Amino acid sequence: EAGVVQSPRxxxxxxxxxxxxxxxxxxxxxxxxxxxxxxxxxxxxxIRYENEEAVDDSQLPKDRFSAERLKGVDSTLKIQxxxxxxxxxxLCASSLSGLMNTEAFFGQGTRLTVV
Amino acid sequence: QKEVEQNSGPLSVPEGAIASLNxxxxxxxxxxxxxxxQYSGKSxxxxxxxxxxxxKEDGRFTAQLNKASQYVSxxxxxxxPSDSATYLCAVNMDSNYQLIxxxxxxxxxxx
Numbered sequence: 116e117a118g119v120v121q122s123p124r125x126x127x128x129x130x131x132x133x134x135x136x137x138x139x140x141x142x143x144x145x146x147x148x149x150x151x152x153x154x155x156x157x158x159x160x161x162i163r164y165e166n167e168e169a170v171d172d173s174q175l176p177k178d179r180f181s182a183e184r185l186k187g188v189d190s191t192l193k194i195q196x197x198x199x200x201x202x203x204x205x206l207c208a209s210s211l212s213g214l215m216n217t218e219a220f221f222g223q224g225t226r227l228t229v230v
Numbered sequence: 231q232k233e234v235e236q237n238s239g240p241l242s243v244p245e246g247a248i249a250s251l252n253x254x255x256x257x258x259x260x261x262x263x264x265x266x267x268q269y270s271g272k273s274x275x276x277x278x279x280x281x282x283x284x285x286k287e288d289g290r291f292t293a294q295l296n297k298a299s300q301y302v303s304x305x306x307x308x309x310x311p312s313d314s315a316t317y318l319c320a321v322n323m324d325s326n327y328q329l330i331x332x333x334x335x336x337x338x339x340x341x
Contacts, residue, residue, distance in 0.1 A: 148329075155238070157318055157331030158274065171328065206273055218264065219329070221273040
């Protein structure tokens with residue numbers, strides 16, 4: 116069974132440019148998470164979807180970040196415009212559901228460098 | 231403020247010894263607890279989950295949960311150099327099923 120697939124793996128952009136990340140969760144997983152991870156820190160939740168509904172986006176910087184999960188499967192995360200401080204690894208994870216006892220599985224991540 | 235605390239390390243353990251990693255959490259109502267391993271430059275990988283008080287064993291790994299004291303630990307027996315990684319503790323808190331992450335403990339197994 117395929118795991119969580121993310122693309123691209125690496126992205127280097129100049130500040131003020133837009134960037135988009137794509138995630139395909141494990142088949143049958145209703146819950147999808149986007150995390151940001153900086154070096155030496157744990158993952159920071161940006162947004163959580165239950166099917167196509169964003170149920171937790173309280174940590175998403177909405178002035179420049181947007182996300183969508185059309186049809187409740189694939190998801191994209193966009194940053195426009197990017198800032199130097201956005202350099203980080205962006206991780207997508209999925210789980211069967213968002214209930215308490217469900218384990219989340221991660222994709223390989225996208226390493227973003229803003230110069 | 232809901233928090234998960236871990237000692238950042240590094241924790242250095244000789245090969246073959248037991249590595250003990252600890253995690254404390256602030257929300258007494260937490261129900262689900264997870265340990266992830268993250269190698270440098272890689273994404274987190276789930277290694278253990280625990281939901282009730284006591285011990286849960288899986289091969290060389292044992293997770294221990296004490297809800298009264300609000301801590302969860304991970305023991306790695308017969309530590310191998312390949313166990314060298316950062317270990318992240320994650321706790322599922324409250325009715326919103328919010329998953330809170332610790333910053334991780336860096337473990338170094340010395341041959």
